[in-house]
Amino acid sequence: MADQKDGNDRKTTVLEDLKGLKEVVKVKTQEQVEELKKPQETQLYRSIFRIKHDEEPRNRALSTLNNLFFHIHPAKVNRDATRxxxxxxxxxxxxxxxxxxxxxxxxxxxxxxxxxxxxxxxxxxxxxxxxxxxxxxxxxxxxxxxxxxxxxxxxxxxxxxxxxxxxxxxxxxxxxxxxxxxxxxxxxxxxxxxxxxxxxxxxxxxxxxxxxxxxxxxxxxxxxxxxxxxxxxxxxxxxxxxxxxxxxxxxxxxxxxxxxxxxxxxxxxxxxxxxxxxxxxxxxxxxxxxxxxx
Amino acid sequence: MFGDWHQLWVIISTPDNIPIVAMLGLVPFFTWFAFHNMLANDRLIAQLEADPQLARTHHRTTYPYNSRWERELHTNPFLMRKELLAAIIITIILMVWALTLNAPLEEPANASVTMNPAKAPWYFLGLQEMLEYFDPWIAGVLVPTLIIIGLMAIPYIDANPLGNGYYTYHQRRHAVWTFLIGFEAIWLVLVCIGTFIRGPGFMWYWPTQTWDPDRVEFNVNRNLDQILGINGSWISHILPTAWRPEAAIIARALWGIIPMVVYGVLAALFIHWICKRSAYSRKIYSKMSIIQTVTMYIFLITMLFVPVTIFLRLVFRIKYIWETPWFSI
CATH class of the missing domain: 1.20.810.10 (Cytochrome Bc1 Complex; Chain C)
Known part of the structure; x- marks a missing residue:
């Protein structure tokens, strides 16, 4: 994205890199901010929790089954047993x-x-x-x-x-x-x-x-x-x-x-x-x- | 001196007695709560027994029901949020308790200064109380062993298939009463006597009676054979000459078997009568195996022996029922 105006893979000089630095940092920062707005989709988060936490039955079940501490429980329980x-x-x-x-x-x-x-x-x-x-x-x-x-x-x-x-x-x-x-x-x-x-x-x-x-x-x-x-x-x-x-x-x-x-x-x-x-x-x-x- | 409310307050407010004071409220509450659930289910059972058509279609719980609801819920969050809530509530209770009451710390351990009264922690006071009525090997070793084995035997003795996973009183009256008698009427009552009644010298002090470390109690407990005047004079005639000096001991040891057997037979008849009372319990009783029946009788007869002995001691001042040179009961 930073190379939009050129659109080619010509090797840039260090001087050119420095000139474009301001633009690159601006764009990358915007990207980073967007990414951090969804922390659950970061590589770090996924590496720890292994699954997406979407509002889906499958992910709800996996959140229990794929967790060492929670897998003491079944994914689903009898509705009245939670009373x-x-x-x-x-x-x-x-x-x-x-x-x-x-x-x-x-x-x-x-x-x-x-x-x-x-x-x-x-x-x-x-x-x-x-x-x-x-x-x-x-x-x-x-x-x-x-x-x-x-x-x-x-x-x-x-x-x-x-x-x-x-x-x-x-x-x-x-x-x-x-x-x-x-x-x-x-x-x-x-x-x-x-x-x-x-x-x-x-x-x-x-x-x-x-x-x-x-x-x-x-x-x-x-x-x-x-x-x-x-x-x-x-x-x-x-x-x-x-x-x-x-x-x-x-x-x-x-x-x-x-x-x-x-x-x-x-x-x-x-x-x-x-x-x-x-x-x-x-x-x-x-x-x-x-x-x-x- | 009676009417010493301060003495009562001192006992109740002793930090290590707080749990048993709390149990005085918690156990009645949970007993009521269990019976509340039991009777609700029993009403439903009676309704279904009376209406076979309804029994075929009914969802068979007393909880709100809708056929469109899913039968199962996701553990996360429907169970986990309740667990989290329970953990938070317990933490708050514990925090408040720990901030308001300090754990007791007496003077440094000193073998030459005896604590009076010297009491076990509250959960063992039932056993310590039993030491008053039984020899140490019975109260301290045999009874705890029998309690543990007896508790573990319960699922294997109880041949009643009903009431599995739901509260019911009518379908398991004998089991419910056995546990209420064993856990509440015997174990917890003994714990309460040990906590609230026993004072210096582990002597009996009624609530609001002032503890007196100088009190002397005259031991007036007598063996059953002494009360009945068993002295061996009648047996010494038939014994070999060499054994005659021991005639009284031998007579006592032999005679003591009689009240034990009488008690055992009476208790067994009582249990048998209970088991035969309703048509359903007769059915359960008849399908129990020999080992199940014998085990049940042994444990129930032994369990009922505890309150009987305590009653004989406290009311009739009887020390031993059966005294032998090796053991006494």
Whole structure:
């Protein structure tokens, strides 16, 4: 376009190029502005999102299917399944809270040493000196409580809507294990501030492990199997016979690495099975007693 | 001292108790909401049962329906915008909560200064409460294991094909009641007792009763065999001479089997009677396999044993029903 007046491919001299520069810049700038008015058609945008975002059913579907984060969903869902009134949104809220907890948890890890000398001071430091440190800790704490509440209420909803029935029996079992992992995550985090509250809660909790049948030194048939305070299941949990430095380290590793990893695997299975079992359970059309198959 | 409203406020406003206070509102709300949905569907079901012609043509939900509407919606945006909205609402709730209430931090951990009361986090207070009634290996190990296995067994025990993916009360009355009793009447009530009732020494304090760290409680709990005067005198005559010094222990251990068996039989009869009540539940019951039936009985009998034991302890002050040298129940 810049060469319109010549219309040929004669090689130009540098001087001529410089003379035409003003015109070229003007035209190119106009082109650039026009292009930026449609950012969705830029090379950059297309390289990231891979598809056109036109108002077409096909592109709507692709926007879900071609996105790593969204392809957890099917392209289309039952019209009534999007109602809050059916699912109460609690499974998704639980997952969202898990993400919030991972995010705030990683931030907290930057300031925390799992040692008897440092742990409690790190909390004081977080609360009083770290910018937004108190907010961070509060959010982590309350999100953990909210997650336990959301998990329980999610289980309540799934039961009441009969969503554990065929073919979703196994996913209900995965869900039960995820609930147990949620409680364990919350409980292992309880010890980490290394204050009286966590110390005694974990002392009370792990004292029960003494009484494990066969594996605890105070449990039925434990002593007969050679269990002592120094080799039983409680010792394994605490890394010692009392709640001390090793217990703090073990709680930290379980809380920050081991259980989140295990829970993530189970979550993957849980979400994958939701899809493989035919999407969320309903709201399905009601059946009558006379139609119940044997 | 009763009428101490400040004490009640202290318990309710303890930051770590806020979730269970919130659950006091949320659980009744969601229970009502579930029943609201259930009864709406049940009305539709009754209507369709009464009118087979309508049953053939009806769309079978209680939601707005138009045959010209598409059955499915695009996830983007119709589902995703709701998810985004839910995430925003949860974030706002969390932010407000985190800005207004601080996470608790007590003094540094000190093994020589016992917290009184020393309580587990609220979601484990049901188990801690059970420690009051059962030996640690039952309350701390057996019960949690049975709860987990029992929950996972539910889909395999429940042979009722109806109510799959829609709320209904009439078609699954037994399942609904079992869950309401297990989750709300037992688990959440125990959590609430552990949160609101238990004070210093994990003793029983009624709401508005002042916590007293110096209170002493005299243990008046007795075993069922002690109340009935089982002392082994009658059995010592038939025992070998070497065993006679242990006659009381042996008599107690043997005698304790009787109330356990009586309870088991009564509970089983009760469950059997419930299962036989309506024609439809008789049909479901008769098609259950032996493993399904036996598993269901074991879990239901065990679950009902918890409130029975708590009732016997709190009202009749009975410590153990069955005491043996190895375990006591």
């Amino acid at each position: 809050y009134g059916y699912t109460w949104g609690l499974g998704g809220i639980t997952f969202y809270l898990f993400i919030v907890l991972v995010f705030t948890g990683v931030m907290l890890m930057f300031y925390y040493h799992p040692t008897k000398v440092q742990a409690f001071r790190d909390i004081l430091y977080l609360e009083n000196d770290v910018p937004f440190g108190r907010l961070l800790r509060n959010m982590h704490r309350w999100a953990a409580h909210l997650m336990v509440m959301a998990v329980w209420l999610h289980m309540f909803r799934v039961f009441m809507s009969g969503s554990y029935k065929r073919p979703r029996e196994f996913n209900w079992c995965v869900g039960v294990l995820l609930m147990v992992l949620t409680l364990l995550l919350s409980f292992t985090g309880y010890l980490l501030p290394d204050d009286q509250l966590g110390f005694w809660a974990v002392t009370v909790g792990t004292n029960m492990a003494r009484a494990t049948p066969l594996l605890g030194h105070q449990g039925p048939f434990g002593p007969q199997l050679g269990m002592t305070p120094y080799n039983d299941v409680r010792f394994a949990l605490l890394g010692g016979s009392i709640v001390d430095a090793n217990a703090l380290l073990r709680a930290y590793i379980w809380h920050c690495i081991a259980i989140p990893l295990i829970a993530s695997v189970f979550m993957g299975v849980h979400f994958w099975r939701v899809r493989k079992d035919g999407g969320i359970s309903g709201p399905s059309p009601v059946m009558l007693e006379s139609e119940a198959k044997n």
